[in-house]
Amino acid sequence: MSEYIIKNGIVYDPKTGVKGEVKDICIKDGKIADKVSSKAKSIDAKGKTVMAGAVEIHSHVAGPKVNEGRNFRPEDKLFSYKPGGKNTRMAGGFSIPTTFKTGYEYAKMGYTTVMEAAMPPLYARHVHEEIKDTPIIDQGAFPVFGNNWFVFEYLKNNEMDNVMAYISWLLKTTKGYAIKIVNPGGSEAWGWGENCTTIHDPVPYFDITPAEIMKGLLTANEKMGLPHSIHVHTNNLGNPGNYKDTLDTFKLAEGVKPNNKFGREQVFHHTHVQFHSYGGDSWANFESKAKEIMDYVNANKNMTIDLGCVTLDETTTMTADGPFEHHLTTLNHLKWANVDVELETSSGIVPYVYDPRVKVCAIQWAIGLELGLYTKDPMRSFITTDHPNAGPFIRYPRIFKWLMSDKSRQEMLKSFKYSDKVIAATNLASMDREITFYELAQMTRAGPAKALGLTDMCGGLAPGMDADVVVYNIDENKIKDPEEIEKAFGTASQVFKSGTLVVDKGEVVSNGNKRTLWVDAKVPTNSQVERDVQMKFLKYYSVNLNNYEVSDHYVANPYVIEVEN
C-alpha cells in the first residue's frame, strides 16, 4: 500500500493529547506510522488543521424506515440530484439522501465511521443491503431491544443468563453492533393504543416497566462486556416537562461500574438529549432544562450523551418510537407512516419543518447548543443531529460554527421572530463559551470512538491506529468570520480512510475500502433460548427462522469484534 506524509499541519488529537502543535502525520499500510520512507507522497498541510477521521455515534442512514422516508417524500429529492462523475454515482436527496450521497457527504466532511442507530432485527437484511451500498464510510448498526418480547419475558422472570444468550444470538444473527433501546415498553404498548410516558408505566400484558427493561439490559451489557454501552432513547420524547423522566432514566445507571476490555468508561449512553431536556407543562410555557440535565451528566462519569441539535431545516423525522410519530402527525397534520415490526418494535415517519419563525423550534435549536456548551467533559458529550430527526447530517459544519462562535449564536438569537420569548425561555444568550478545535476533536472523534469501544482503532492519530486522517483548510488562530468554520468543515481538503485518499480538494476521488463492524459476543450455549427462539418463530413470526438471519454474504467486508465472556 502507498505511503503518505502530511507535513506541517496543525494537529489536534485528544487520543495522544496533541493540542494544536505543528506536526507531521505518517501513513503506512493503512495505519498511522511513526515514520515513512522517502518514497512517501507528501501533502503540504501548512496553516491547515489536521484531525483524525470523525466518528458518528448516532444517525439514521440505512434500513427500511430510511427507505420508506425516501419513498414517501419525492419532494425531498426535488432539484437535489447531481449526475455521476468519474468516481461517483448519481446522488441526491436532502434530509434522506440516497445511500451514495450519504457516503459521499459524510466523507467530504471528514467522517469515516458512522453508526446506524436503529435496526429492526426483522429487517436487518435491508439495513445491511443499504450499508453495503453506502460507499467509503465504515458502518455498524444497533439492533433495537427495548420492546422485544424475548427480553420482556426473560427480564420479567429475572433470567439474566437467558437475556445474555438472546442478546448474543440476536447480535450475531443481525450482525449488529450494540444494544439500542427506543422508548422502552412504549412502542410495544402502542400495539394496545397506549404509551409509556414515564419510566414506571407498566407495559400492557407483559407487566414490566421501562425502568426494569433498561436496568436489565444495562446489567446484561456490562456482564457481557460489550464494546458499547446500552444506547438509550428514553420515554416521553419531545414533550414539555420531560426532563424529569430523562433524569429518572439517568439515575438507573447510578453507581454501576463499566466492565469491558475496550477502554470504554461509560455504562449508559443517552442519545439526542435535546429532545429530552424540555421544561414547562405545555407548548405555551415550554422552556430549556439543559442546565439541569447537564449538571447531572457532568457529575456522573459513567454516562455519555449526544446532543441531537436542531438545525432549523425542513426534515424528515423517523424513529422506532411509533407512538411519538403518531403524536407528531396530529400536531403538524403532515403525512405519516407507521409500522409494527412483529415481536420487536414499531416505527414511524413524519416530515417536519423546524421553522425559525416558530417559538418552539427556536427554543429547541437553543437547547441543543446549550447542552454542548454546558458540558464540562467534551469526551462524554458528542455532536449529533440525530440525522434526520433534528436536521440533516450535512448541517454538522453549521453546528460547529454555532458552538465555536458566540457571535454567530447571538446573531441567530436576534434574528428570530419571537427573539425575546426565546431568550427568556433559554440560557443561550448569557453563554459566551466557544468550543475550541481540541474540544471539537473530543466531541466528534476521540469521545465517540471511546464510547463505542473503538478507541484503539479510530478517532485518534496514535501510531498503529487506522489511518483515518482529515485535513481542513482552516487555522484556529486566524478565523476572522464564523462562516469560515462552516465552509472549512463542510469540505475537507483531504480525507484518508484506512490509508486510502478518498477525498482530495473537496472531491471524492476513491470509494475507499468500506467495512461493516459487528460484535460477536460469545456466551455459553443455552438450549432454552434456542428452543424459545424456535417456538416464537413457529408461533408468531411471519417469516421462517432461516429467512431471518443476516447471512455472511449480506455483510460487505466484515470487521468482527469478538467478545469473550
Place this chain on the structure above:
Amino acid sequence: MDTVKLTAKEVPELYLEAEHITPDVFAGKSNQEIGDLSVHMGNQTYKLSDYFTVEGKAGAIAAETKIVIAGDVSKVKYIGMKMTAGEVEVLGNADMYVGAWMAGGKLLVKGSVDSFAGIAMTGGELIIEGNAKNYIGAAYRGDWRGMQGGKIVVKGNVGSDVGSNINGGTIDIGGNADVHLATHADGGTIIVRGVAKGRVGGQMVKGDIYCLGGVERMMPSYKYDHTEEIELDGKKMNFQVYFGDLGERHGKKKGEIIYGKIYIATGVSETTSAKVTPRSEKKVHLSDLQTNQLASALKEMKEPSVQEVRTYIFDNFGVDMKPSQVSRLISSLKR
C-alpha cells in the same frame, strides 16, 4: 422592455426540457450566450440554439426582459420555470410544467398547455388562452404545498386534480373542470365558470371554490349552509354556500370553525345537488354542427386513432367522450 424572440426550428423527436427559457436566465445575456444555454432531450444535452433561432435583445434585468416564443413548442417542457419577473409569451401550444414554481412576472400562452402548469406557484400571472390538462396549480408529487400565490387564468377547460393542495392565490377557469378539483386545499380561491365534474374539494380544510355552472355531483361530505349574495367580476350573484369537507379536521378562528366553502350559483343548483344520476343520463352528444365539423376534420386526418379523435373533440368542443363512444362515432361517420 427589451424583447427576445425565440423561433422553434423543428419539432423535437422526443420532448425537450428547456427550464432555462425564463427572463431571469436570459437577462443580461447576449444572443450568443442565450443560444449556448442547455436544453435536455432524453439523456442528452443540447444547446438552445440547436432547436431555436434567437433574435432581438434581452434586457439588463429580468423585469426588463420579454421572451416571445414562436413556432411549434408543443413538445417543449418547463417554459418559464421559476421565473420571478419579466414576461413570456408563447404564441402556440406548450407542453408540461409551463410556469412551474413561478414566483413573479407574466406568462401568456396563446394556445393550450399540458399538465402541471403553474405547480407550486408563489406569485405572478399565468394566462392560458386555450385548454389545460391535469394538476394545474397543484403541488409537486408528495408535497403538501401547492399553489401559494399569484393568479392562473385558463380560458378553456381544465383536466383533473387542478389546484390540489392549493393554499393561496387564485385559479380562474373559463370552461369546465374535470374531477378532483382542489383536493386537500388549505386556502386559495378557485373559480369555475363552466361545470365542475365532481369530487370537488375532497379533504379541503380551508379555501373558496366558486362553481358558476354547478357541480355535476357534490361530495357527500359537504353540507348546504345558506344562500349568500356575492359580487364577482363586478356583478352581484346569488350563491348557495356549502361547508366541508366535514370528514377533515378544521381550525378555529375567533371561536368560529373555519370550513372549506363551495359556492354554487343559484339557478343551476337544481341539477347539481348530491343526488345520484343514472349512468345513461350522462351520455354526451355532439350537436349536428359539431358532427359536421368533425366529419370534415376526419377526412383531413387520414385514418386517425381513436385517441386522436377523442383529443380533437375535447380540444375543440370541450366534450370528454369515452373511447368506446368515439369509436362508434367514427364508424358511423365513415358510413
